[in-house]
Amino acid sequence: MNQFLPVSKADMAARGWDWYDFLILTGDAYVDHPSFGTAIISRVLEAEGYRVAILAQPNWRKPESFTALGRPRLGVMLSAGNLDSMVAHYTVAKKRRHDDAYSPGNRAGLRPDRAAIVYANKIREVFGDIPLVIGGLEASLRRFAHYDYWEDKVRRSVLFDSQADLLVYGMGETATREIAARLASGTPVGEITDVKGTAFIAKDPSACAYPKVECPSFEQVREDKRQYAVANQIQYEEHDPIRGKAILQRHGDRLLIVNPPAMPLTTAELDFVAELPYVREPHPMYDEMGGVPAIEEVRFSVAHNRGCFGACNFCSLAFHQGRIISSRSHESVLREVEALTHHPGFKGYIHDVGGPTANFRRPACKKQMKAGLCRGKACLVPAACPNLDADHTDYLMLLRKIRAVPGVKKVFIRSGIRFDFLLKDGNGEFFAELVKHHVSGQLKVAPEHCVNTVLDCMGKPHIEVYEKFRQKYERLNQKYGKEQYLVPYLMSSHPGCTLNDAVRLAEWLNKSGRQPEQVQDFYPTPGTLSTCMYYTGIDPRTMEPVYVPRDPHEKAMQRALMQWKRPEKRSLVREALYRAHREDLIGYGKECLLRPEHRKAAAQSASAGKSKPDKYKKPAESVRKAKPVKKAGWAVAKPKKNARPGKKRSK
Numbered sequence: 001m002n003q004f005l006p007v008s009k010a011d012m013a014a015r016g017w018d019w020y021d022f023l024i025l026t027g028d029a030y031v032d033h034p035s036f037g038t039a040i041i042s043r044v045l046e047a048e049g050y051r052v053a054i055l056a057q058p059n060w061r062k063p064e065s066f067t068a069l070g071r072p073r074l075g076v077m078l079s080a081g082n083l084d085s086m087v088a089h090y091t092v093a094k095k096r097r098h099d100d101a102y103s104p105g106n107r108a109g110l111r112p113d114r115a116a117i118v119y120a121n122k123i124r125e126v127f128g129d130i131p132l133v134i135g136g137l138e139a140s141l142r143r144f145a146h147y148d149y150w151e152d153k154v155r156r157s158v159l160f161d162s163q164a165d166l167l168v169y170g171m172g173e174t175a176t177r178e179i180a181a182r183l184a185s186g187t188p189v190g191e192i193t194d195v196k197g198t199a200f201i202a203k204d205p206s207a208c209a210y211p212k213v214e215c216p217s218f219e220q221v222r223e224d225k226r227q228y229a230v231a232n233q234i235q236y237e238e239h240d241p242i243r244g245k246a247i248l249q250r251h252g253d254r255l256l257i258v259n260p261p262a263m264p265l266t267t268a269e270l271d272f273v274a275e276l277p278y279v280r281e282p283h284p285m286y287d288e289m290g291g292v293p294a295i296e297e298v299r300f301s302v303a304h305n306r307g308c309f310g311a312c313n314f315c316s317l318a319f320h321q322g323r324i325i326s327s328r329s330h331e332s333v334l335r336e337v338e339a340l341t342h343h344p345g346f347k348g349y350i351h352d353v354g355g356p357t358a359n360f361r362r363p364a365c366k367k368q369m370k371a372g373l374c375r376g377k378a379c380l381v382p383a384a385c386p387n388l389d390a391d392h393t394d395y396l397m398l399l400r401k402i403r404a405v406p407g408v409k410k411v412f413i414r415s416g417i418r419f420d421f422l423l424k425d426g427n428g429e430f431f432a433e434l435v436k437h438h439v440s441g442q443l444k445v446a447p448e449h450c451v452n453t454v455l456d457c458m459g460k461p462h463i464e465v466y467e468k469f470r471q472k473y474e475r476l477n478q479k480y481g482k483e484q485y486l487v488p489y490l491m492s493s494h495p496g497c498t499l500n501d502a503v504r505l506a507e508w509l510n511k512s513g514r515q516p517e518q519v520q521d522f523y524p525t526p527g528t529l530s531t532c533m534y535y536t537g538i539d540p541r542t543m544e545p546v547y548v549p550r551d552p553h554e555k556a557m558q559r560a561l562m563q564w565k566r567p568e569k570r571s572l573v574r575e576a577l578y579r580a581h582r583e584d585l586i587g588y589g590k591e592c593l594l595r596p597e598h599r600k601a602a603a604q605s606a607s608a609g610k611s612k613p614d615k616y617k618k619p620a621e622s623v624r625k626a627k628p629v630k631k632a633g634w635a636v637a638k639p640k641k642n643a644r645p646g647k648k649r650s651k
Contacts, residue, residue, distance in 0.1 A: 005054050027085055028057070028079075041077065041176055053069045076131070078136075080119070101293040116134050117158060138158070142526050144157055144215075145251070147534075160254075172262075179198070197260075201257070215248070218252070230543075233540040240323075242373075243375075244261055264322065282295055300343070302402075306356065307326060316528055320527075325360045327360075330398050341408065349410050354413055361392075365379070376541075435480060449497065457494060458491070488516070503576065503577065519559050521558075557573070
């Protein structure tokens with residue numbers, strides 16, 4: 001039976017240890033599952049023969065919490081957790097969240113803000129000059145000077161504030177192995193400067209071991225938004241493991257050196273990592289606290305791939321995992337599925353066979369593995385590249401094999417289905433089987449908007465592509481007698497989206513008979529191209545100006561327009577329509593979003609202090625007395641009795 005790694009001195013004593021090699025410190029609760037970065041890195045090190053101990057969510061206010069396991073022999077590796085700690089703590093409105101799915105009992109507040117910095121400084125306080133490596137999503141996306149939404153300013157690379165020796169970005173297995181081997185051989189951490197997928201601080205450019213390019217300095221990007229956009233584009237263009245160069249960025253009299261990315265794992269390497277001896281559960285020390293909710297989403301799911309060439313501008317995947325796909329073998333995935341069927345809680349349902357984007361099983365084209373990604377181009381937008389390999393046969397074969405595993409009743413796909421990529425597959429076999437076998441009542445996809453200029457800023461396909469997908473999806477459901485629905489994810493207030501664009505989105509939703517239950521407002525997270533647009537007002541790909549909705553009231557109106565039927569949203573919707581000079585959408589026609597406001601209601605709104613536009617006009621008497629036209633309703637999606645509605649976004 002697989003064992004958890006030690007979390008206390010008592011655990012180490014039970015193993016006969018009086019010393020250990022590496023302390024793995026995490027801002028998440030300890031969940032020994034391959035969906036958690038800490039579990040992967042610790043198991044990779046264990047497989048290399050090192051003694052590894054886990055310190056999960058130490059009390060950062062008490063230095064003794066960091067010495068509870070004693071001093072490790074070789075070094076400390078730390079991560080803020082699976083999410084950036086500021087995203088984990090705050091909503092897009094910068095309000096404190098009340099829960100944390102990666103903490104026991106869903107309890108918020110068990111990690112500090114800017115956890116990578118706080119934890120690293122505490123390690124320095126208690127262990128002095130011990131080799132210290134930071135990694136994980138928070139460190140990865142903050143490796144350069146970056147705009148910080150919560151402070152509304154440009155911060156320097158997290159390496160400087162954390163006082164760490166090395167930063168590992170991306171998934172990190174290869175870099176971690178190499179760093180550990182160097183430390184074990186006695187190499188001083190200051191001399192480990194040539195590992196791909198890492199960053200370090202130097203005094204002189206000669207410390208860089210690779211062909212290099214310099215981007216604008218911290219001081220330049222802090223003072224000049226155009227220079228920030230230039231730096232951001234360089235950082236994205238060089239994030240390529242085949243043709244990418246090292247990037248240098250000056251911070252005062254010191255130099256940040258970010259080595260080229262590590263190569264994606266091969267299929268054999270990814271199989272090895274996926275099949276390490278994970279317990280696949282939260283540590284039992286959390287049982288009395290209510291467990292760790294994040295496990296529920298992934299306990300009976302299988303990740304078959306890594307990377308995403310979809311490259312949505314608001315998503316961090318391209319800058320973290322990268323755009324080159326690597327995938328596991330069928331045999332490895334089937335071994336994992338077979339093992340899941342023996343889990344005492346398994347009821348026959350595989351919740352997901354996916355990854356960053358479920359239907360990506362191979363690099364976008366053959367050229368990528370020889371020459372790298374095309375500079376200045378994306379594989380799918382604004383239109384799919386003619387060299388794109390959109391064959392879904394391998395993924396389809398894998399799904400068929402999983403469905404045939406004894407004990408498996410149903411296999412769902414809930415992580416992103418990239419619908420534009422699916423449509424490029426001339427063979428409709430995968431689409432047909434997706435509808436017949438792999439939808440849990442509702443298929444969630446992400447058109448994100450309906451205005452093509454906004455979609456261009458997002459890095460998403462034009463709305464005509466989504467409409468083509470929707471029509472084909474509906475036809476297939478009719479053909480196979482399925483009562484399954486399409487749920488579109490949409491985003492408000494993305495850079496490039498004006499109030500008029502938001503009104504057009506509301507019109508599109510009204511015509512389709514759809515009003516979303518949940519609305520996602522654009523969240524400027526560190527490192528993304530969209531965040532660069534938000535901060536600078538410049539599209540870094542073209543260096544052209546882009547409109548950015550920053551005013552909280554305008555953002556509230558954009559959100560309200562997407563849910564115009566809700567009574568509490570009406571005053572904002574009315575104001576938005578007048579501001580956009582779209583009074584034509586106030587009336588009794590089926591195309592209208594609001595009914596005219598009568599004198600009594602208008603007076604009540606005014607006396608209650610609700611939003612009332614200056615241009616408000618009372619409707620004509622004949623209009624006010626007219627009987628409203630009955631509007632055709634839109635059937636609310638009702639999943640089949642045994643369907644399991646999905647939770648993850650599809651792309």
